[in-house]
Amino acid sequence: MSEIVMPRLTDSMEEGVILSWLKADGDEIAVGDELVEIETDKASMVYESDLAGTLEILVPEGETRPIGEPIARIGEASPADAGEAVADGDPVGRTSPGVPSGTPTAPAQAPVQDHDHAEHIKVSPLARRIAKEKGVDLSGLTGSGPGGRIIKVDVEAASGSDPATAAEPASPAQSAAASPPADSAKGPPETVELNRTQSLIARRMSESKATIPHFYLRTVVDMDRAVEVRAAFKEEATEGETVPSLNDFVVKAAAIALRRHPIANAAFRDGHFELYPKVNVGIAVATEGSLIVPVIKDADHLSLAEISEETRRLAGRVRSAEITPPELAGGTFTVSNLGMFGVTGFDAVINPGQAGILSVGEVAEKPVVTDGKIGSAHLMEITLACDHRILYGADGAEFLASVKANLEEPGLLA
Amino acid sequence: MMAEIRMREALRDAMAEEMRRDGNVFVMGEDVAVFQGAFKVTEGLMEEFGEKRVRDTPISENTIVGIGVGAAMAGLRPIVELMTVNFSLLALDQIVNHAAAIPYMFNGNARVPMVIRMPGGGGHQLGPTHSHSFEALYLQVPGLLVACPSTPADAKGLLKAAIRDENPVIFIEHESLYGIKGEVSDDEDEIVRFGEAAVRREGEDVTIVGILKMAHVAEQAAAELEEKHGISAEVIDPRTLRPLDLDTILASVRKTNRAVIVEEGWPHGGVGANLSTLITEQAFDWLDAPVQRVTGADVPMPYSRRMEQAAIPHEENVIEAVLAATEGAIGPGKGGS
Incomplete structure (x- = not known):
């Protein structure tokens, strides 16, 4: 067999x-x-x-x-x-399962491998816990333990960071794999080992671009009203009170639109559409050398002020490295904003397990033509990346129009 | 002062010291006085303390223990010796239904401060009626404390603590250990408290828990594992099963992520079965392999020397279980820990 x-x-x-x-x-x-x-x-x-x-x-x-x-x-x-099953082991133990054999020995040896549960991954409790903590996907690992069980060493090897042995020199095999060819025309490179988050980003972004058929929908949002409303908030705010940022407006606008367009609050998984009852919006937060996406849970039920406070809290926890896995889990959609860096617009990579991601560019005052006359307005480019396996062109466009409408009439955000 | 003495002498010294300290302590059992004990543990006691405090009894285990229960309730501190663990079954009614239950039945108004000593274990071709290991049986009974010393020092310290305890104590001795020597303190105030395990050897890769003679087998196996397999085993002797120092065992398992439990008793419902459950319940997320048990064979103890030896765990059985627990995790190319 x-x-x-x-x-x-x-x-x-x-x-x-x-x-x-x-x-x-x-x-x-x-x-x-x-x-x-x-x-x-x-x-x-x-x-x-x-x-x-x-x-x-x-x-x-x-x-x-x-x-x-x-x-x-x-x-x-x-x-x-x-015949095969009996032949490879202790005949006493095999023929009378449950009754320990007559010799003093460990009775806990695993019986013949259970082939009825092909989907079940054999993994030790410890390895499962470490994998969860380090965000290692167990399904891709090969187990070193008895019967192919995934054990601690496998997860630590996969995560590339073993706190217990971090100080020890890498094994010869690892060093050989990591060292660059000596005669590189680029000169001797400085080799930087990825930390766990960087490994995860590399893996998930490659997986996304390789397996998710991305396409992009772009629109320009007139942010004049939003800018006015925000200015009013700022005027009214007491000392120390949080004033929602324009990005908070975007998150809220997206959350409302997601509730209205369930197919955008979903994922393509194993040949199925998974539609999620909760609207949890991830916000991409840059940290030194890394990118973390904490999740604002039930964003569609939160007020603008609540979204603003939660965003600041989560971003603070990301920067102080106190963020915990539950605060990063459960996102159904992501908003990524590079406007503060002067980026006018961009195409973000979809976070696997979600149907889309919204890229947000800078808000800038620009000339606009209305009824043949040149005027000015605060414009912002937003780009929706869609997984074409679930979020098709027309559906994506409707969703994007909804986001745009919510931002252009901030009264809809209330 | 420390002196190297045998375990039987350590036990004798414990009884003698406590009898000198407390006039209520007395010894009774079959052949304990004139013959000085079937295993010579009560040697010299009758000479020093007289026939009143060191009493021979008829072959009547249930009655002997029953007298002990009554004497304890009336204020004395009896040490009852039963000639073997096997014979204690004749006294199960007094032990389980009376000694253990009475403090509960009378809301603590009646106490049963007695010690029931009993030697057990195989290896001397005494057959199934003399050679069994019933630690698990007594471990199951609430109201009883269970001690199972493996060294002369522990034997003395635990027996002194048992005599001073207000609860009935099942004190299990291993026949093969009576002759082993070890450093023992002659400080009359020194006791070994119940519920404190001893870490016999520190290690990183696997925790081996062994009781009585199997504590020694575990230590020998650990030495060979280090030498021949490069496996660093931590060896823990719980010393008392009730109360059990589970904290020390769990701390070790959280460090090594693997556990092997060694006992001479039967596998079903055994000490290892119980401890394995406790470890799985309380350290599940720290286990990198199933808890392994090494137990006596699931048969009445054979008389034939070879069969008896085959029914008792040895070093190679422990090594085999440790290798099963560490398979894939330790060895060439694994970087170990």
Whole structure:
């Protein structure tokens, strides 16, 4: 009995979708038979069997699996299985499960691997906890423990930061992999090891661009009214009171629009649309050498002032490095603003697990033509990146128009 | 002053010191007086304290313990010796239904400050009627304290503490350990408090918990693991099972992320089964592998020497369990810890 695992069909592929099985469960397979059609980050490809025997399908069509995860088994007819299971272990323990064997030994040895739960990842409790803390995705890891169990060393290797051994020199294999070719024409580079967050950003952004079909919708928002309203807020504010920023206006405008357009408050996942009942807006916060996206929970239910306070609180916690995983989790949409750096507009990369991201440029007074006359207004460019698997052009445009309308008539934000 | 003495002498000294300190302490049991104990633990006691305080009894375990319970309730501090752990089953009614329960039944108005000493364990070809390990059985009973010393110093310190305690104490001795030698204090005021585990060896990779003779087997296995496998094992001897110093064990498991429990008793409902559950309940997120148990075989103790040896855990069984617990985590290319 041999396993067929999700193959690596492209260099950048991290997972594949089983589009269709070209053979049925129980079919006799010969080497070279076309077995399954797999959708990768780049294209759909047909995978040919390099094994012969009876096919047992483990992963149904439409489901996604990371590279290396079993998707099927090829084996002989079933009677052989029982013999194999008994042959490789202590016959006493195998034939009388639950009753410890007659010799003094550890009775806790794992029985034959449970193949009925192909989706279950075997992972030690400790490894699971560390993975959660470090944001490591367990589904991509190969376990070193008994029966392929993912244990602490695997998670620490994957996260690239092991606090316990951080001070120890890297093993020879790691050093070799990290050192650049000596004769580089660029000169000897300074090699900087990524911290956990940087690794996560690299992985998730690559995954996003490689697997999410992005397209972009752009519009210009007349922010005159918003600027006026904000000025009024500022005038009225007492000493020390928080005045909502224009970005807070954008977050609130997006939250209201998300509630009105559920397909934008959603994600494409494993061949399904997932529509979320809560509107949680992530805000991209830059820190030194990093980018963190804390989440304003239930942003559609919060007032402008509450959004403003929550944003300042979260940004403060990001900068003081006190932010905790729960404060970064659960985002259903993201707003990224580079206007304060003078950027007029840009196309952000979608955070995987969300249908879109809104890029916000600077607010600047610019000439505008109204009824043939040149005047001026405070304009701001906003760009919506959409995952075309779920958020299509017209839906995205309606959502974007909604955001624009909310900002141009700030009374709608109340 | 420290002196190197055998465990049986340490136990004798504990009783003698406490009998000198407190006139209410007395010893009774089968062959404890004239014959000076089946394992010579009461040697010299009758000579010093007389037949009134060191009393031979008929072969009648339930009655002996029953007299002890009554004497304790009336204000004395009996030390009852039962010739083996196996024979204590004859007295289970007095131990479980009376000694353990009476303080609860009378809301603490009646106390049962008595010690029931009993040697157990295999290895001497005494067959299934003399060689069992019933720590788990007594551990289960609320109202009883359970001590299981593995060194002469602990044997003395724990027995003195047991005699001074207001609760009934099941004091389990291992027949194979009576002859081992160790440094023991002759300070009459020094006791070993119940509920304080001893860390016999510090380590980083795995926690091995062993009781009685298995505390020694665990230490020997740890030495070999270090030498031959590069595995650093921490060895903990709980010394008392009730109260249990779970904090020390959990602290160690949180450090090593792996636990192996070694006992001579049976696997089902054993000391290891219980401790494994406690560790899993309270340190689940710190475990990198399932808790492993090394236990006696699930059979009545055989008489045949080879079969008896095969039914008792040895170093290689402990090493095997540790290797199973550390598989994949420690070894070439893993960077260890």
